[in-house]
Amino acid sequence: MNMKQTLVVIGNGMVGQNFLAGLVASNANDRYRIVTFCEEPRAAYDRVHLSEYFSGKTAADLSLVADGFFAEHGIEIYLGDRAASIDRERKQVTSANGVVVAYDKLVLATGSYPFVPPVPGHERPQCLVYRTIEDLEAMKTAAAKSKVGVVIGGGLLGLEAAKALKDLGLYTHVVEFAPRLMAVQLDDGGGAMLKRKIEALDVKVHLNKNTTLIDDGSECLHKMNFADGETLETDIVLFSAGIRPRDDIARGCGLEVGPRGGIVIDNQCRTSDADIYAIGECALWNGQIFGLVAPGYAMARTVVADLAEEAGSFTGADMSTKLKLMGVDVASIGDAHARTQGAMVYTYQNGASEIYKRLVVSQDQKRLLGAVLVGEASAYSTLLQYCLNGIELPENPDSLILPQLAGEPAGLGPDALPASAQICSCYDVSKGQICGAIEAGCTTLGGLKAETKAGTGCGGCSALLKSVLDCELTKLGVEVSTDICEHFPHTRQDLYNLVMVEEIKTFDELLDKHGKGLGCEVCKQAVGSILASYWNDYILKKEHIGLQDTNDIFLANMQKDGTYSVVPRVAGGEITPDMLIAIGQVGKKYQLYTKITGGQRVDLFGARVEQLPAIWQELIDAGFESGHAYGKSLRTVKSCVGSTWCRYGVDDSVGLAIELENRYKGLRAPHKIKFGVSGCTRECAEAQGKDIGVIATENGWNLYVCGNGGMKPRHADLFATNLDKETLIKYIDRVLIFYVRTANRMQRTSVWMDNMEGGLEYLKSVVIEDRLGIGAQLEEQMLHVVDTYQCEWKTTLADEQRLKRFRHFVNSDQADDNVVFVEERGQVRPANAQERKHFKLIEEAA
Amino acid sequence: MSTWIEVCHIDDLQADSGVCALVKGKQVAIFYLPRRDAVYAIGNFDPFSGANVLSRGMIGDIGGEPMVASPMYKQHFHLRTGVCFEDANVSVPAYPVRLENGRVAVLPAPLSSQQKSPSLAVCEME
Numbered sequence: 001m002n003m004k005q006t007l008v009v010i011g012n013g014m015v016g017q018n019f020l021a022g023l024v025a026s027n028a029n030d031r032y033r034i035v036t037f038c039e040e041p042r043a044a045y046d047r048v049h050l051s052e053y054f055s056g057k058t059a060a061d062l063s064l065v066a067d068g069f070f071a072e073h074g075i076e077i078y079l080g081d082r083a084a085s086i087d088r089e090r091k092q093v094t095s096a097n098g099v100v101v102a103y104d105k106l107v108l109a110t111g112s113y114p115f116v117p118p119v120p121g122h123e124r125p126q127c128l129v130y131r132t133i134e135d136l137e138a139m140k141t142a143a144a145k146s147k148v149g150v151v152i153g154g155g156l157l158g159l160e161a162a163k164a165l166k167d168l169g170l171y172t173h174v175v176e177f178a179p180r181l182m183a184v185q186l187d188d189g190g191g192a193m194l195k196r197k198i199e200a201l202d203v204k205v206h207l208n209k210n211t212t213l214i215d216d217g218s219e220c221l222h223k224m225n226f227a228d229g230e231t232l233e234t235d236i237v238l239f240s241a242g243i244r245p246r247d248d249i250a251r252g253c254g255l256e257v258g259p260r261g262g263i264v265i266d267n268q269c270r271t272s273d274a275d276i277y278a279i280g281e282c283a284l285w286n287g288q289i290f291g292l293v294a295p296g297y298a299m300a301r302t303v304v305a306d307l308a309e310e311a312g313s314f315t316g317a318d319m320s321t322k323l324k325l326m327g328v329d330v331a332s333i334g335d336a337h338a339r340t341q342g343a344m345v346y347t348y349q350n351g352a353s354e355i356y357k358r359l360v361v362s363q364d365q366k367r368l369l370g371a372v373l374v375g376e377a378s379a380y381s382t383l384l385q386y387c388l389n390g391i392e393l394p395e396n397p398d399s400l401i402l403p404q405l406a407g408e409p410a411g412l413g414p415d416a417l418p419a420s421a422q423i424c425s426c427y428d429v430s431k432g433q434i435c436g437a438i439e440a441g442c443t444t445l446g447g448l449k450a451e452t453k454a455g456t457g458c459g460g461c462s463a464l465l466k467s468v469l470d471c472e473l474t475k476l477g478v479e480v481s482t483d484i485c486e487h488f489p490h491t492r493q494d495l496y497n498l499v500m501v502e503e504i505k506t507f508d509e510l511l512d513k514h515g516k517g518l519g520c521e522v523c524k525q526a527v528g529s530i531l532a533s534y535w536n537d538y539i540l541k542k543e544h545i546g547l548q549d550t551n552d553i554f555l556a557n558m559q560k561d562g563t564y565s566v567v568p569r570v571a572g573g574e575i576t577p578d579m580l581i582a583i584g585q586v587g588k589k590y591q592l593y594t595k596i597t598g599g600q601r602v603d604l605f606g607a608r609v610e611q612l613p614a615i616w617q618e619l620i621d622a623g624f625e626s627g628h629a630y631g632k633s634l635r636t637v638k639s640c641v642g643s644t645w646c647r648y649g650v651d652d653s654v655g656l657a658i659e660l661e662n663r664y665k666g667l668r669a670p671h672k673i674k675f676g677v678s679g680c681t682r683e684c685a686e687a688q689g690k691d692i693g694v695i696a697t698e699n700g701w702n703l704y705v706c707g708n709g710g711m712k713p714r715h716a717d718l719f720a721t722n723l724d725k726e727t728l729i730k731y732i733d734r735v736l737i738f739y740v741r742t743a744n745r746m747q748r749t750s751v752w753m754d755n756m757e758g759g760l761e762y763l764k765s766v767v768i769e770d771r772l773g774i775g776a777q778l779e780e781q782m783l784h785v786v787d788t789y790q791c792e793w794k795t796t797l798a799d800e801q802r803l804k805r806f807r808h809f810v811n812s813d814q815a816d817d818n819v820v821f822v823e824e825r826g827q828v829r830p831a832n833a834q835e836r837k838h839f840k841l842i843e844e845a846a
Numbered sequence: 847m848s849t850w851i852e853v854c855h856i857d858d859l860q861a862d863s864g865v866c867a868l869v870k871g872k873q874v875a876i877f878y879l880p881r882r883d884a885v886y887a888i889g890n891f892d893p894f895s896g897a898n899v900l901s902r903g904m905i906g907d908i909g910g911e912p913m914v915a916s917p918m919y920k921q922h923f924h925l926r927t928g929v930c931f932e933d934a935n936v937s938v939p940a941y942p943v944r945l946e947n948g949r950v951a952v953l954p955a956p957l958s959s960q961q962k963s964p965s966l967a968v969c970e971m972e
Contacts, residue, residue: 486908486909487906487907508881517906517910518906519906519907520906520907520908520915521904545860545861546860546861546863546905550899550902550904550917551917558917560897562895562898804858805865809866809867809868810854810859810867810876811854811858816898818897833896
């Protein structure tokens, strides 16, 4: 007998999905059979990052639903079927397609719709809205035959939409009814600074404009007519004039709605019918609609708690926001407009740097009421904590927005925050939860993110997260030593800077000046790599040889029995039959075990140290060069066959892969680096699992960074889109050298990224916007490495002295008798312990 | 009683690194630290991996004690005594080594544990 009650959820948007995910993870999961209706043809996706659909993300990338989620949890979903009506008497929902489902509990997560002002002409073709992926597809189709686009509405969403139009290559205008941009969140000063910055990006902003009519244009499809008599011609009109709650289904069944729309809910998110809840943008709480996703999630949590019979209530939400609009940092906190009785205001304005900051404080100047930040928003998390937790302000509150003088500690120490303080608003993680995770053994920023999810949403809190971590570790008595080892009181990054600034060329010089003792394998290898990437000397020079690991010394990879494997470079995986034959001949002659690697080349195993020079002489004579499989350096650039042969290929991935491999071969780095280049979005080269991934599109190359396979796979982040080759190479140059300079030793790019304060956005700002002003320097360093490349095997073979090392004994030509092979599947392999015993017996008997 | 066996010239050694010598059928790893003006000799066989590779490890010090890190699984061994830093129950033989007229000689009788006092284990040069 089925004791389960039926729970119906209407709407599978961000909040609806968040509710489902919360519910199946809760105690209430077993009590309900869950049915959900989704009007759109696809399940929930990330509307907050919708504009990224135009900068290369696909609908699949934006999806918020893990593969198999509905099936795994037994949730029945009706995709592309709108719930049309509710019969509260019979407690059943009827869909547009005629599906009827009886419910015990019902959750309305119907969201909102874009408000289109009733301007005459608003129904003309190419007059669009911006909310769903279908809307975006309509924009894309329209943009293909358009030159000019206008967004009506200069709010948060409108500016996002303007970015989308800009990304589509249109000449873009923003038309706003109010006298400033983002009228809800910003004051006049902040709005003016934002306008200036956005206009610098080639988006024209028109304020105080009331559109009265849209009719035929002469140059463009439409002419917009404004109340002040002015006109503006455009091919596309995009309405982004606010949202309205989708409450029609609630009205239809007689639930209470607000005078201006919105389904009325109480603190448990119950509507006027106790068995029906409403959450997200369709809900009206205390006369307020919340048009942000975080309050919607908070409502979802409340309903989950209520269904699980746990305590929980929705008591309003903080509407503070921080975002990046077309690369401009904008933040608004609390009472930004100073509407509180007696509020006092501080402002800081820097015209040259285009920064505006405003602080709203209580009459006694003890509490922060609100703030506005434009152009520079690093103080956001500190200010938000002051505001949300009612922390007493410092004596001079303006010190919080004035530029920091060198050496002065910035902002608020994490100790001042109560355990209940919310650190990450995206995932609602409190300081208490973070401290708990640290006590349970999470001692790195990356680990903390993985454990608590804090800092993995917008990333805005990662600096604060880091300071909580450092502070807690210190309190726990964990010494937070970032020294590379006992020989240098410095991090790898410090050592890199010392080498650059003092032009240090050898380990001994660095040790004498900044270290102690003899060094060890940790600092020696790190410094060896630093020197190699900065000066790019031959790594086996006398003064560098002690810094190299055995693989680098013998320019081959040591295997379990002390023999080595040999990997010649096969750039891009492209190889002629003659070259293949040459590898085969070498393998055969020296009886090497051969295997194809994951990096599209051939590995030859079982070479004794004394065989290496002869093997390499033959390979070099055949036209090969070192593959650097032994180095912490660029390994391979994997490619698919690309447009040259493939029916679907969009561009020449093999050609680009070869060019990239030849450019970056030999670059020494904190860890190995792998690339991939795919000729189309089918992604056969698996570029998104590489440190650097490149995917061809019809408009150029998309660049992905910091992915990796291995023990902990990480999907690469989309870094920049539709690049020409020159820009692509410029960005890769900068990313790689920045990595080489700033990563810890043995840190792959993925971990480097996960531990970087500010994450992807920060890396973009350094590489694309050149915020540190070091772009040219980074490129120059890469150019030096490229220009001074040498095949290490060629150099070694030409040096008698060096070749002396390639023997097992310094005083004998004998081979190591401990190396024993047996045959398996037609090739050699090292003998195992059992087999060795067996051979020993035979030897002794003879 | 063993006698000193000459193995090579000082120039055949590798500064801040190691070489392997065949001494009376035994594989001996010899390390040269110019910074300490010292030469050390220990067995070449790495007990953790079962391969003859210690001469190819990187050298340096831990807390001032000269050491080699196995190139295979990175355990550290005292160059003076052959004892493993990570597990004092594991050790490799340590041999007396000396330098005379630029020639390197090894005494192919390992130091007994009693003799494993630092001053005997090495030839600290002038």
